[in-house]
Amino acid sequence: MNPVSALGHSIIAWVEAFGGYLQFVGRAGVSGLLPPYRTRLLLKHMHFVGVQSLTIVIITGLFTGMVFAIQAEIGFSQFGANGLIGGIVALSLTRELSPVLTALMVNGRVGSSMAAELGTMRVTEQIDALESMAIDPLQYLVAPRLLAAVIMVPALNMIFNLIGLAGCWYVAVKQLRVPEGGFWDRIWWYVDADDIVGGCIKAAVFGFILASVGCYQGFTTRGGAEGVGRATTTAVVVAGVLILTGDYFLTRILAPLSVG
Amino acid sequence: MRATDEVAAAPGIHVQGIKKSFGTQVVLDGVDLEVPRGHITVVIGRSGTGKSVLLKHVMGLLRPDAGTIRVGDDDLATLGPRALRQVRFRFGMVFQHAALFDSMDVYENVAFPLREHGFKTAAGQRKMREPEIKARVEEMLGAVGLTGVGAKGVSELSGGMRKRVGLARALVRDPEFLLYDEPTTGLDPIMTAQIDNLIRGTQDRNPGITSLVISHDMAATFRIADHVAMLYEGRVRLYGTPEEFRHTDDPVVRQFVEGRLDGPITV
Ligand SMILES: Nc1ncnc2c1ncn2[C@@H]1O[C@H](COP(=O)(O)OP(=O)(O)O)[C@@H](O)[C@H]1O
Numbered sequence: 158m159n160p161v162s163a164l165g166h167s168i169i170a171w172v173e174a175f176g177g178y179l180q181f182v183g184r185a186g187v188s189g190l191l192p193p194y195r196t197r198l199l200l201k202h203m204h205f206v207g208v209q210s211l212t213i214v215i216i217t218g219l220f221t222g223m224v225f226a227i228q229a230e231i232g233f234s235q236f237g238a239n240g241l242i243g244g245i246v247a248l249s250l251t252r253e254l255s256p257v258l259t260a261l262m263v264n265g266r267v268g269s270s271m272a273a274e275l276g277t278m279r280v281t282e283q284i285d286a287l288e289s290m291a292i293d294p295l296q297y298l299v300a301p302r303l304l305a306a307v308i309m310v311p312a313l314n315m316i317f318n319l320i321g322l323a324g325c326w327y328v329a330v331k332q333l334r335v336p337e338g339g340f341w342d343r344i345w346w347y348v349d350a351d352d353i354v355g356g357c358i359k360a361a362v363f364g365f366i367l368a369s370v371g372c373y374q375g376f377t378t379r380g381g382a383e384g385v386g387r388a389t390t391t392a393v394v395v396a397g398v399l400i401l402t403g404d405y406f407l408t409r410i411l412a413p414l415s416v417g
Numbered sequence: 418m419r420a421t422d423e424v425a426a427a428p429g430i431h432v433q434g435i436k437k438s439f440g441t442q443v444v445l446d447g448v449d450l451e452v453p454r455g456h457i458t459v460v461i462g463r464s465g466t467g468k469s470v471l472l473k474h475v476m477g478l479l480r481p482d483a484g485t486i487r488v489g490d491d492d493l494a495t496l497g498p499r500a501l502r503q504v505r506f507r508f509g510m511v512f513q514h515a516a517l518f519d520s521m522d523v524y525e526n527v528a529f530p531l532r533e534h535g536f537k538t539a540a541g542q543r544k545m546r547e548p549e550i551k552a553r554v555e556e557m558l559g560a561v562g563l564t565g566v567g568a569k570g571v572s573e574l575s576g577g578m579r580k581r582v583g584l585a586r587a588l589v590r591d592p593e594f595l596l597y598d599e600p601t602t603g604l605d606p607i608m609t610a611q612i613d614n615l616i617r618g619t620q621d622r623n624p625g626i627t628s629l630v631i632s633h634d635m636a637a638t639f640r641i642a643d644h645v646a647m648l649y650e651g652r653v654r655l656y657g658t659p660e661e662f663r664h665t666d667d668p669v670v671r672q673f674v675e676g677r678l679d680g681p682i683t684v
């Protein structure tokens with residue numbers, strides 16, 4: 158095949174996959190709105206997405222806050238503005254670092270496991286078995302996972318904010334001797350509700366992206382154990398790229414919110 | 418060719434001219450099959466000839482490229498998702514590799530259809546209470562020779578045990594149409610005979626139900642079948658009674674039935 162038609166074919170394949178994804182997401186959304194509501198399954202997945210991600214979110218949040226405090230101090234100490242460290246780090250956390258890093262961490266843990274789990278169910282015909290029992294697999298398997306991620310990733314984002322700020326406080330106030338009063342004043346001064354809400358909106362969108370991509374890849378898995386492996390890798394990479402590119406567009410959309 | 422004996426009054430499953438390809442691979446190339454109500458029809462054929470694909474068409478899990486499938490009075494192609502679900506309510510399917518839910522234990526697997534849909538009665542569906550579910554699940558596990566394994570996880574089971582749990586799960590709601598995909602492959606001869614008895618017994622106790630069994634075990638086929646169809650190169654090569662299969666002149670069918678290496682089918 159010549160390079161031009163090879164490119165053409167891969168573009169067509171991507172467009173088809175994207176169309177398939179949109180259709181999948183739409184149908185899962187509709188299925189989730191219709192009864193019966195799977196509360197038990199929703200709670201189970203919320204536990205998995207949220208509670209079981211706490212450790213990694215706490216560790217990454219803590220060290221992110223601490224390292225940004227060090228970096229900010231290097232910059233601000235040059236013109237004697239160390240008091241700004243808390244405000245700047247808090248602003249970066251709430252608006253960017255927490256939603257993006259939380260989503261990327263949860264993607265690695267949850268997006269991959271959703272793809273692997275549904276992929277295994279697909280290749281071992283468990284999804285066919287559900288359908289054969291007149292159960293809608295989109296409603297039973299996909300909708301609770303999507304909803305759980307949309308609820309829990311923003312919650313984890315808030316925890317990341319708090320822990321990150323604690324890490325920043327420890328480094329700035331306890332180690333770098335930034336005055337405690339000024340540290341907190343600047344935070345209240347810089348960060349307002351819009352920043353926090355905007356960060357949570359981002360986190361919710363990212364949660365939707367990582368769960369829907371993971372479920373879609375799992376659901377459309379073909380070809381045994383190898384296929385499951387491929388689906389898992391693809392899910393993590395595609396969702397990661399979508400989270401980072403989506404972040405740019407979300408930031409542009411949300412920007413007027415904090416200006417106005 | 419049609420079976421010569423009586424055909425039950427109510428329609429069973431009727432497959433006409435279905436074709437199915439995956440990419441460039443033609444799997445089904447115009448399959449016609451009559452599965453009369455009140456009987457056991459066995460589809461035989463070599464591995465990879467599309468027997469499982471055929472069964473998935475009957476349940477509407479796959480859509481044919483061409484042809485029609487009628488289940489009772491319903492043409493599957495004309496049904497929306499909701500109506501298709503209503504049709505599936507009437508089915509029980511045993512998957513070739515059992516397809517048990519590995520997030521649940523054995524008991525939960527068998528109880529699952531009852532929890533989801535209740536039990537059917539003359540008046541329609543009825544919710545079941547936990548003691549009723551327990552009694553029914555234990556009855557079914559007993560029927561497949563697995564009393565007392567309810568608490569085991571799916572991964573702890575042997576292949577044969579999985580198959581039998583799959584069978585119990587398929588039968589638990591007393592479905593009207595039963596589809597078995599190689600229910601005895603991989604089981605020892607005694608267990609095979611027990612499962613064959615179960616299939617035959619279920620059919621004989623419920624004259625209104627319809628069984629479609631996929632098999633490549635000729636002895637078992639002759640034990641349980643009312644009608645046999647042989648799938649070969651994407652089509653039904655021969656449809657008839659077990660007697661007709663025993664005495665056919667068709668060299669392809671003879672080779673398969675007798676399990677010989679020499680003949681028109683090349684390995
Ligand atoms: N979903 C699918 N996608 C692509 N190929 C499939 C699919 N299902 C079955 N096939 C192919 O169809 C052929 C028939 O498969 P199957 O019906 O499982 O055979 P068997 O008669 O042994 O049950 C095989 O070559 C298989 O690889």
Ligand SMILES: [Mg+2]
Pocket residue numbers: 468469470513598
């Ligand atoms: Mg098969």
